[in-house]
Each structure stands twice: as C-alpha cells, then as structure tokens.
Amino acid sequence: MPQTEAREATSALAIPKSTLGVGIIGVSPARGWATTAHIPALRALPNYRIAALSARSAESARAAGQVFGVGAVFSDHEQLVTQPDVDVVAVTVKVPHHRELVSAALAAGKAVYCEWPLGRDLEDARAMAALAAKQGVRTVVGLQARQAPAIEFVQQLLRDGYVGEVLSTTMVGLSIPGDVVGQPNAYMLDKTNGANLLTVPFGHSLDLLNYVLGEFVDLSAVSDVRRPLITIEETGEQIVKTAVDQIAVIGTLTSGATASIHIREAVAGGIGFLWEINGTDGTLRITADAALPEIFPLTVAGAQGRDEPTALAIPAAVRQKWPALASLEGAPAFNVARAYAAFAADIDNGTHTVPDFADAVRRHEVIAAIERSAASGKRVKA
Numbered sequence: 027m028p029q030t031e032a033r034e035a036t037s038a039l040a041i042p043k044s045t046l047g048v049g050i051i052g053v054s055p056a057r058g059w060a061t062t063a064h065i066p067a068l069r070a071l072p073n074y075r076i077a078a079l080s081a082r083s084a085e086s087a088r089a090a091g092q093v094f095g096v097g098a099v100f101s102d103h104e105q106l107v108t109q110p111d112v113d114v115v116a117v118t119v120k121v122p123h124h125r126e127l128v129s130a131a132l133a134a135g136k137a138v139y140c141e142w143p144l145g146r147d148l149e150d151a152r153a154m155a156a157l158a159a160k161q162g163v164r165t166v167v168g169l170q171a172r173q174a175p176a177i178e179f180v181q182q183l184l185r186d187g188y189v190g191e192v193l194s195t196t197m198v199g200l201s202i203p204g205d206v207v208g209q210p211n212a213y214m215l216d217k218t219n220g221a222n223l224l225t226v227p228f229g230h231s232l233d234l235l236n237y238v239l240g241e242f243v244d245l246s247a248v249s250d251v252r253r254p255l256i257t258i259e260e261t262g263e264q265i266v267k268t269a270v271d272q273i274a275v276i277g278t279l280t281s282g283a284t285a286s287i288h289i290r291e292a293v294a295g296g297i298g299f300l301w302e303i304n305g306t307d308g309t310l311r312i313t314a315d316a317a318l319p320e321i322f323p324l325t326v327a328g329a330q331g332r333d334e335p336t337a338l339a340i341p342a343a344v345r346q347k348w349p350a351l352a353s354l355e356g357a358p359a360f361n362v363a364r365a366y367a368a369f370a371a372d373i374d375n376g377t378h379t380v381p382d383f384a385d386a387v388r389r390h391e392v393i394a395a396i397e398r399s400a401a402s403g404k405r406v407k408a
Contacts, residue, residue, distance in 0.1 A: 047077030049112035052119035055089040060118040067363030080106045107134040121221040141168040144386040146220030151390040155383035167386040173364035175345045176324035189305025194284040199299040199317025201227035204291030215267040222269035227317040228289040242408035245277030247399040
C-alpha cells in the first residue's frame with residue numbers, strides 16, 4: 027500500500043552535526059502554541075537550543091525571555107532571522123502572518139519550521155515552497171501527527187499485511203465546540219484567515235489518511251455553515267461565522283480504496299475521532315478524544331477475520347524511539363518534539379522523513395479541491 031518513504035534530500039543545512047540554534051517567532055510568556063509545544067519540545071532535545079525569541083512588543087519579548095531563560099529577544103522578526111547563531115526559525119504565529127515571516131526567514135537563508143496551515147490558501151503555500159526551493163534550505167511544516175507512535179505502528183501493521191488489501195477507510199471526528207469560542211481563536215471564524223475547521227482539524231486528519239494510505243485521485247465534497255453565530259467566551263459577544271462547520275468528503279485513493287471523512291464542530295455525545303481502515307483480512311481502528319490527531323494521543327485496536335476489535339499495544343521501541351522525550355509522552359509537545367528529533371536526524375543523514383513545504387503544498391491542493399467540489403456540487407480531480 028502507498029507509504030511515504032524517506033528520500034534523498036535536495037538541500038542541506040550548512041551546519042555541523044552539533045546543536046541547532048532555534049529562533050522562535052511568536053512567543054507569549056503565558057500561553058500559545060510556542061509555549062505549550064515548541065519550547066518544551068526543544069528543551070527536551072539535547073541537539074537543540076533555543077537561541078532567540080521574538081514577540082509582538084518589546085515588553086512581551088522581554089517577559090518571554092525572562093520566563094524561558096533566553097537572552098536574545100526581539101520585537102522585530104527581521105532581527106531574529108539574521109542572528110548568526112539561529113539555524114532554524116520556528117514560525118508559530120497566526121496563519122495570516124505566516125507568509126511574511128516565513129519569507130523573511132527563507133530570504134535570510136535559514137531553515138524554517140512553520141506551523142500548519144502553511145498559508146492562508148494554496149497561493150500562499152506555493153509561494154513559500156517556491157522560495158524555499160530557490161534558497162535551497164530545508165523546511166518543516168507542522169503536520170506532526172505523522173510522527174505519532176500510533177501512526178508508525180499502524181504503518182508497520184499495514185506493511186505486515188494485518189488487514190490484507192485495503193478496501194476502504196472512514197474517518198469521523200469532532201473539532202472545537204460549535205457554540206462558543208475563546209477570544210484568541212475568534213479569528214478562526216473568518217474563512218479568509220485560513221485557519222478553520224477545514225484547514226486545521228480536517229487538514230490534520232486528512233494528512234494522516236493520505237500519508238498512510240495514499241493520495242486521493244478524485245473526490246466529492248459537501249460543506250456547510252450550520253451554526254452561523256458563535257459566542258465569544260470572554261465577552262458574550264456573538265460573531266457571524268463564515269468558516270464552514272460541517273465538511274464531508276468521499277473519494278477514491280490511488281490504490282483504488284474508497285475513502286470518506288466527516289469532520290464537524292463538537293456536539294454533545296459525539297465521537298471525538300474514529301478512523302477505520304478496512305481490508306480483505308482485517309480492520310484497524312484508530313481513536314482519539316478529538317479530530318486533532320497532532321495533539322491528542324491515539325489508540326489502536328484491530329481485528330482479523332470476524333473477530334471484534336481489541337486494543338493493540340504500541341511497541342515500546344516505537345513509543346521510545348527518542349528516549350529523551352519520555353517525559354513528554356501524552357502531552358501536546360510530544361509529537362512536535364518527535365518532529366524536531368526526526369528533522370535533526372534528516373539533516374545528519376541526508377534523508378527526508380518529516381513533511382516539508384512541498385508536502386504542505388500537496389495538502390493545500392487537496393483542500394482547494396474539496397472547496398471546489400463543495401462549491402460546484404461536482405466530483406473533481408484531487
């Protein structure tokens with residue numbers, strides 16, 4: 027069955043096999059994804075050090091530096107990306123700002139780890155990928171669910187023929203609550219900002235399906251805004267939502283298997299995340315608490331023949347692939363840390379095992395196909 031394999035790198039970071047200095051753009055001293063995931067991940071890895079931080083204001087940058095023990099802090103990202111001891115720039119800000127900040131880092135010749143979605147749309151993503159290729163630098167995109175131990179285990183089971191030939195696969199899951207949203211995430215209600223149910227919960231889930239089972243050849247999609255008003259948690263204000271809250275896709279994979287995905291806003295008593303892979307000889311069932319497989323731990327169950335699915339233990343060798351990360355297992359930082367670890371190994375070995383900007387463009391292309399199909403009501407090539 028289709029698998030993404032390590033392939034030769036087309037470019038290399040001009041650094042020795044030693045500690046990589048990371049500059050993080052978008053750090054808050056109190057909250058945010060950098061604080062929750064990137065900083066704990068980097069602190070756990072001996073071959074990385076946090077070389078610099080930047081924030082919106084000088085005051086916030088100084089506060090973050092004090093909290094995290096980093097001396098080089100900036101309110102201007104241009105200063106951070108030109109620091110000689112910064113080898114990798116991590117972009118962890120809101121999606122509308124990705125292109126500007128990523129482009130600055132690439133122009134400075136730095137490797138870049140950019141959070142997903144790479145851009146607001148396919149045009150943004152293609153522009154950044156083209157610049158990275160032109161500059162000849164390595165990139166990583168934050169589709170870190172690929173690094174989850176459960177996914178590596180599922181790939182092994184599929185290679186070993188656990189389910190036989192894959193006939194079909196189905197995903198269903200929930201994202202954020204549909205009636206209320208916190209102020210920091212209110213920007214996700216506006217479709218034009220590029221961070222919403224389609225690109226984030228659906229996008230991460232879609233990436234796993236395509237990474238493990240292969241790409242869509244064609245697909246048909248339905249999307250809708252079923253609850254157009256949402257309340258801001260902190261203020262009680264009601265906001266009109268333009269981003270869709272229901273997305274259902276069905277299509278054919280390159281293997282010939284039928285695939286369906288339905289991700290929607292949270293409802294009482296709904297299934298958090300359920301992914302079944304059905305084959306001629308068996309079934310695999312991957313579950314989590316929500317359709318955010320990059321964050322929530324995944325469990326694996328399986329059945330062969332006519333047996334009922336039972337839990338399958340993820341081998342210790344897979345879970346403990348990077349022993350330094352044991353303390354992060356189960357935390358949001360775990361898969362991010364595994365992505366950073368794999369990226370460092372890629373640099374040392376000349377391999378390509380983490381998703382880069384070219385991979386991100388492919389995922390944006392499928393999302394664009396979903397939007398075309400939903401708008402036209404027609405089946406489209408993916």
